[in-house]
Amino acid sequence: MTQTLPDTSKWPFQSVLVANRGEIAVRVLRTVQKLGLKGIVVYHAADRGTAAVKMADQAIEITGSTPVASYLDGAQIIAAAKASGAGAIHPGYGFLSENKGFCAAVEAAGIRFIGPTPEQIDLMGDKVRARNFVEKAGFPVAPSAIEDDDPQTFVERSRKVGAPLLIKPSAGGGGKGMRIVRDLAILEQEIERGRSEGQRYFGDGRLYCERYIENPRHIEVQVLGDGQGSVVHVFERECSVQRRFQKIVEETPSPALDAALREKICETAAGIARSLNYRNAGTVEFIFGQGGEFYFLEMNTRLQVEHPVTEEITGIDLVLQQLRVAAGEKLGYGQADVKSSGHSIEFRIYAEDAARGYTPTTGPILVLHPPQGEGVRWDSGVLQGGEVTSAFDPMIAKLIIRGKDRTEAIARADKALRETVLLGCKTNTAFLRRLLQHPAFVAGDVHTGFLDANPQIAAEPEMPAETLQALLGAAALSTRPMRDVADAVPDMHAAMGGWRN
């Protein structure tokens, strides 16, 4: 589908405030400004000097007890929107993007919320209600036990789901507070720990358990709805390469699907969105068993981190579609108009040390040379001279690669990762290269436990003697005290050679 830019002169808003930070704020501003709309961003002092703040037509500082708290302060953000005359708010992902109260407050303030209706957020934000809704609508869900149905018998019913099972907070997301139980003897203990984590992260200790599918793949489907009766899917994304339940690599098309299965899972997702009369871009996530069976996992009612791979194979600007729908436009096209070609893979560039259990790293960004070339897209919110701190999520950029097929995309990705220069803060680029060279990844044969099962990919490989020599040479020549000592020795002695102290 080729896109012509819509005429925004009749839109109910002419400016958009982005209630987010980092790469996604940059991403949203790019489309907002492309449309000739005014792009406004809020920022905490810790983000002063980031790409989004520099790029925005207007940037408004917000404060909070912590940097994260400021981005969660809906009242303050709405006040900033009013003060700047913003006609709409784009929440990005995370933070307030799936907060029903915020969505309702924005609309109550006479500002367009670029997202779904508060009711849709509410329904899909409660994993239990979402699951029940989907099941009632006739779509597949995994066997489970829901605490709320009857708290007294929750443990007993969980036991009946059988091991292995997965405990999840009802209010959760992003892998927080999830626990796998393989031995039912420790079920009660694990339920208590899950409850305490749920309470802490979400202020809600309610849980549910579901059958844990061994070696599952995570496949999700992008949907778009206008809330006026039209819904299309924009194909699937496979996000099976994960560490600690968080995605690292996402691609489309999924190597696990043939044409028939692809259509089935995509149509299922579109059906779920249609049964909601869904408005906005959204993602229906499925757990996909090795036998080809799949179950509804959850629906994210926002733009996803990994949305660019979908854009790369379809040519559809998903942020543009979100803006159009929020402005009251109809989709204006049907499923047959949505076409894909080629293959796209996204790599999340994290400030982290894969060899040390993927622990986050911090540091200044002394040098940043993003990769370039055909089929290379770099979505990032950090700039050279910036700093990676522990205040926010360690994802600092996304490298998105497009190729005519998966093989070409992998080859381009390896080259781009190799050419990505980021000095001052350890990142996972070397790890990502080891990952994409792994035979199982090359074969497309991965599951969500793949990295746990293959810890050698994360381990630091042994350093060749030549590399060590080069590093020590480069370091010695870049260190003042070492040069000074060497230079202090008269050339005459140096010329004699073999000098030692």
Place this chain on the structure above:
Amino acid sequence: MHHAFKLGDNEHNLELSRSASAYRLHLGEQVVDVDLKTGADGRAWLTLGERHIEVVIATRGDDVFVHLDGEAYQLRYQHPLDRLAAQAGGSAEDNIRAPMPGSIVAVQVKAGDTVTKGQTLLVMESMKMETTIAAPRDGTVAAVTYEKGQTFDRDALLLSLEPNK
């Protein structure tokens, strides 16, 4: 004068001297001719014996960051005096450092408390997960650096024990 760099967990001793045209790197018994020519954008050419290797180098304080052959590395210059002091100082077990950046969820002990090996000292949170910091040995708490809610970087000193007599 002995120089050293720390790379990962390993320390590497080395010396640098002048050669007629540039420098020589001394690694144990090995001696290699080296030189470094830096361009405007931070890209540089490292000469190592007969090899010429493109690198990108950045420094900050004692840290040297090198992008070499598609990968980034960090080396830290070890000051000769600091190394001497470290050898004379207390054991690493006396100083409990943060294994990763994060924030303090709970502080279970205070200075002066007697603790036993394995006892929970602190609970920290990082990457959305809690990690318990336990006493590495029996002893007495000398100082606790952070309070509940405070954040810290990796390797920050979280808590110290009185040195063993």
